[in-house]
Amino acid sequence: MSLKYQTVPVTSFSQNCSIVWCDETMKGVVIDPGGDEKQLAHLVRELGVEVISLVLTHGHLDHVGGTVPLAEELGTDIVGPHKDDNFWLQGLEGQSQMFGFPLTEAFEPNRWLDEGDEVSFGHQSLKVLHTPGHTPGHIVLYSEEAKLAFVGDVLFSGGIGRTDFPRGDFNTLISSIKNKLWPLGNDVTFVPGHGPESTFGRERATNPFVADEMPLY
Numbered sequence: 531m532s533l534k535y536q537t538v539p540v541t542s543f544s545q546n547c548s549i550v551w552c553d554e555t556m557k558g559v560v561i562d563p564g565g566d567e568k569q570l571a572h573l574v575r576e577l578g579v580e581v582i583s584l585v586l587t588h589g590h591l592d593h594v595g596g597t598v599p600l601a602e603e604l605g606t607d608i609v610g611p612h613k614d615d616n617f618w619l620q621g622l623e624g625q626s627q628m629f630g631f632p633l634t635e636a637f638e639p640n641r642w643l644d645e646g647d648e649v650s651f652g653h654q655s656l657k658v659l660h661t662p663g664h665t666p667g668h669i670v671l672y673s674e675e676a677k678l679a680f681v682g683d684v685l686f687s688g689g690i691g692r693t694d695f696p697r698g699d700f701n702t703l704i705s706s707i708k709n710k711l712w713p714l715g716n717d718v719t720f721v722p723g724h725g726p727e728s729t730f731g732r733e734r735a736t737n738p739f740v741a742d743e744m745p746l747y
Contacts, residue, residue: 531553531653532553532675533550533678535548538566538573545593547563550651550680551577551579552651555651561587565596567596570600582606584609587671587681587723588682589611589617590625594634598637608640609643609649610641610669612642613667614665618667619638623635659710661706661710661711662702663699664692664695677719681723682723685711685720686725687725687728689739690737690740708740
């Protein structure tokens with residue numbers, strides 16, 4: 531048995547939404563359904579995945595815009611992010627106007643996620659890490675077995691998440707990356723909220739924001 535996933539860029543902003551499932555039971559989750567919910571529902575059915583829940587890494591509109599319609603379409607629960615992002619979810623109407631997105635109404639998940647929680651489906655589970663900085667309630671989902679992390683907007687290939695939004699904080703973000711993500715191992719592949727996959731090792735070597743300090747000789 532193993533963890534399978536397919537990442538789908540959604541909407542004109544091309545943010546990454548991931549369908550993740552246990553290949554033995556075909557039960558799975560959808561991470562960050564930011565929009566294009568009809569396309570996502572069609573793909574879920576095409577893959578034959580039974581979606582247990584929709585999981586949110588953080589409350590920004592471009593990552594949660596399709597959540598409520600997709601949950602209704604698939605008849606599933608919404609879990610995450612950490613409750614510190616509730617103010618983002620409650621402000622979705624304002625975010626919609628600010629970014630010119632279709633109107634997305636405020637909602638609350640069926641369950642908030644905390645550090646150490648697990649999101650389980652079939653014989654697989656993803657561990658929850660609370661990783662504030664980009665937003666205060668941001669979480670990362672990690673499969674130890676697959677050496678795979680879904681990191682939302684914490685870390686990108688060659689970059690890091692913005693910290694100029696309300697309650698964002700640069701030093702907190704750097705701490706989340708170095709103290710929560712790096713200990714998982716250099717060989718961990720990560721799927722960011724935007725752009726291509728990378729590994730923690732590659733970012734530690736080359737990412738200008740969080741590369742390890744080079745030794746001085």
